[in-house]
Every structure is written in C-alpha cells, then in structure tokens.
Amino acid sequence: MTCDVAVIGAGAAGIAAARLLAAHGKRVVVLEAGARLGGRAFTDAAGVDHGASWLHDAAVNPLTPLAQALGFTVHDQGERRKLGLHVAGRPASAEERGDYLRAIEAAEAAFEAAVAAGGADRDCVGLVPAGPWRDSVAHWLGSIINGAALSGISLRDYVAIDLHGLNWQLAEGLGTLVARLGAGLDVRLATPVRRVLWGGADVALETPAGTLRAGAVLVTVSTGVLAGEGLRFTPALPVEIQAAVQGLPLGLLSKLALRLVPGVLELPAFGRLERQAESATDAPVNFMLRPFGRDQVVAFFGGALAWDLAKAGPAAAAAHCRAELARFWGAEAVARGVAPGGVATRWGTDPLFGGAYTHARPGAAGARAVLREAALAGGRLRFAGEACHPTHAATLGGAWASGEAAARAMLGLA
Ligand SMILES: Cc1cc2nc3c(=O)[nH]c(=O)nc-3n(C[C@H](O)[C@H](O)[C@H](O)COP(=O)(O)OP(=O)(O)OC[C@H]3O[C@@H](n4cnc5c(N)ncnc54)[C@H](O)[C@@H]3O)c2cc1C
Structure with a gap:
C-alpha cells in the first residue's frame, strides 16, 4: 500500500x-x-x-x-459577560459582575505589560492583581480556560495566544x-x-x-x-x-452533561452559572444551561479537579456537579429537576488524547x-x-x- x-x-x-x-x-x-x-x-x-x-x-x-x-x-454567544455569576450564594449585582470582568482585564493587562517589559519567561499566577476577585480570576484563566493552574503556564505563550471577539x-x-x-x-x-x-x-x-x-x-x-x-x-x-x-x-477541561426533568425548573436557554471562588484552592464548576433550548445542563470543570474526577469516574463527577448545582438552587430542586446520571467526557483517560488541549510550561x-x-x-x-x-x-x-x-x-x- x-x-x-x-x-x-x-x-x-x-x-x-x-x-x-x-x-x-x-x-x-x-x-x-x-x-x-x-x-x-x-x-x-x-x-x-x-x-x-x-x-x-x-x-x-x-x-x-x-x-x-x-x-x-x-448561536452567537458574543463576549463572555458573566451573567450567571453568584457571590456567597446569591446572584451577583451588576457592579460585582463589572468588578469581576475588570479584574480579568487587569490580570491580562498585567500579563501583557510583563511580556512587553522583557526578561525571562515565567508563570502567570503571581501577576494576577490582588483583591476580592483574584482567586476567581486565577481559576477562570487557569483551570477553566487552560485546563491547568496558572502557576504551570508560560506567560509569553499565554500572551501570544490571542482569542477575542465572537464565540459561536x-x-x-x-x-x-x-x-x-x-x-x-x-x-x-x-x-x-x-x-x-x-x-x-x-x-x-x-x-x-x-x-x-x-x-x-x-x-x-x-x-x-x-x-x-x-x-x-x-x-x-x-x-x-x-x-x-x-x-x-495537555491540560484537562472536562464536561458532564446532565439531563433536566422537563418542566420542573424554569431555566433560560444558554443561561450560565458561575460562582466566586472562596479561596485559592476552591475550584468552582461552571455551568451552561439549556444550550439550544435543550433539557440539558452542561458542567465544565478543569485542572486538578478534572484530573481527580477523571480518575474517580463518572459517578463521582456527577455527585460533585450535583452538589455544586445545589449551591445555586438547593439540594431539593436539584433532586427534583435534574435526572440521575449524566454523560461524562473522557479526554483525560483516553490514550488517544491524554488531556484536552495544550498550554506551554x-x-x-x-x-x-x-x-x-x-x-x-x-x-x-x-x-x-x-x-x-x-x-x-x-x-x-x-x-x-x-x-x-x-x-x-x-x-x-x-
Ligand atoms: C473538553 C474540551 C473543550 C474544548 N473546547 C473548545 C472550544 O470551545 N473551542 C475550540 O476552538 N477548541 C476547543 N477545544 C480544543 C479543540 O477541540 C482541539 O484544539 C482540536 O480539536 C484539536 O485538533 P487536532 O487535530 O490538533 O487534534 P485531535 O483532535 O486530537 O486529532 C488527532 C487525532 O489523532 C488520533 N490518534 C491518536 N493516536 C493515534 C495513532 N497512534 N494513530 C492514528 N491516529 C491517532 C486521535 O484519535 C485523533 O482523532 C476543546 C477541547 C476539549 C477536549
């Protein structure tokens, strides 16, 4: 041949x-x-x-x-606007959402300034500005976006990767x-x-x-x-x-697709849920609600948590994501409105991939x-x-x- x-x-x-x-x-x-x-x-x-x-x-x-x-x-999602953000168990105010977005922008501006200033490559984590949103920003830019902690990510490579604008x-x-x-x-x-x-x-x-x-x-x-x-x-x-x-x-971003029991919970199509990180080791799960109006909730979790749950198996991932959803809706609503089980992705354990996508050390x-x-x-x-x-x-x-x-x-x- x-x-x-x-x-x-x-x-x-x-x-x-x-x-x-x-x-x-x-x-x-x-x-x-x-x-x-x-x-x-x-x-x-x-x-x-x-x-x-x-x-x-x-x-x-x-x-x-x-x-x-x-x-x-x-479906054009547009820019990420953090509409489903929660703080301490309640929906964030418009001001808090604005603060979070500005904290993300400040971190990325600090990364860019550090690269422009020259010097040896380094990790990103120490450049995230201090403040009430620091842990959330580090979690979002690290484990969720990159599937890995910012402490293990090259600053120069992070800045070179230039994703803006529309997300379809x-x-x-x-x-x-x-x-x-x-x-x-x-x-x-x-x-x-x-x-x-x-x-x-x-x-x-x-x-x-x-x-x-x-x-x-x-x-x-x-x-x-x-x-x-x-x-x-x-x-x-x-x-x-x-x-x-x-x-x-390769870092790891995992997903778990949960099925909603039709007609129990009133949720907007393409809604989002995200909560403020409570410490540097807290690893919140992000959720997309009812994509394309389907009776589904898709959980996203990355970094060390994703590797741990990949090892522990889909039942552990489902239990973790249900517990996270309960922080927004209460355990009783989750029990009534979210069907048991769920479909878990397997990128971390499948030898044909070995993870989700690359970052540079x-x-x-x-x-x-x-x-x-x-x-x-x-x-x-x-x-x-x-x-x-x-x-x-x-x-x-x-x-x-x-x-x-x-x-x-x-x-x-x-
Ligand atoms: C959970 C998750 C979420 C993501 N979200 C997004 C997103 O929203 N937007 C976005 O743009 N990107 C996203 N990505 C990243 C995107 O999916 C990848 O960057 C892209 O698909 C990689 O394509 P590739 O061709 O480089 O590699 P791959 O898709 O990995 O293709 C390589 C192929 O090689 C095959 N293979 C492996 N070993 C062998 C072998 N020995 N012989 C023959 N074949 C072999 C594999 O089976 C595979 O089909 C996401 C990835 C994951 C895992």
Missing part, C-alpha cells in the same frame, strides 16, 4: 491538511486510531459537544465560512462539522499507527492492518500521545522535538514554533495540530489552520 502523503490522525488538523493535499492532486491516506472522525471535536447523539463547542474568534476562524456554507445553525456555537455541533468536512477523504478508521520509520527514502507506518509506505507523513496526534508510548519513531525524534513535546503538556514559549517548523528528513516528516498554532493554539480553528499550513509547506506553497 503506498500513497504520496500519509496523515496520522483524523482530527481537525489532519482533515484540513488532507483536504488541501487532495485538492492539489496528492494521493492522501489518513490513518485514524479511533472509530470516528473529528478527534477532540465530537458531538454525541444528544447533541452534546464533548470537546470543542465554541468557534472562538468566529470572525477570523477558518471553520466559520465552512460551517456557513454547510448551512449550520449558529453550532446547533448541529462542532464535532458534526469536522466529521462532515472529512467526508470523501480516504480515512482508515480503527487503524492506529504504532511506529513511524522515517530514516529511509520514503516513510513507513506500521499499523495492525499492515505497513503503509508514503512519500511523506504529517503527524497530527496530540502532544499527550507524542509524549507517551502509543506512537514510536525510528529513528527516535531529535531531542529538540522531544523537548518541545515535553514543553507543551514556563520557559517553553518557543516550543510551538519548534514543532510547527520541524521538517525532518528533508521535509518528509512534519507535525501539525492545535499545539503548533502561534496565536490560536488549543483551539479547533487553530488546529485546522495548522493542518492547512503544514499541507501548504508540503506542497511547497508556504
């Missing part, structure tokens, strides 16, 4: 790259270990997006025009979108690549279904997979690539460029994926753009 380019992974980056390469006449085979297309974009039968659910920076997101062309239904959701789901965009490609599902042999005149990829020979290979698996044992390289990857992978760990702000620019064996081995994008890393749009950029480089168009 031979092809011009083998793509490892049928997530956003792999599909974007394969589409572009195929459009330029290349014979492309996509090898995907899992049973479906989309990778960290996955919409289940109930319409829940287990992975990506917002098209961030929708005005410049490369997936926006593709979703529009396919006629997907858009799609009724049909972002997983549905990415899978639809992969239609017509030669994707071999349930075909894990175990080893990439890249020392010869071509590249050989060992899979349980046999060995695929290709003129070149684009690797789009997560840095969690690259850091593990599931995919090996012969010869071993150069030390600078291995160091870049180690510098870009302090001191590793240059790691994304090392991966992005690697052109091993005369360009026959390259990398793409969310970890590689300079300004939209960790996002679906960034993964897509990274796949297209790698394909252009392989075509000599870059």
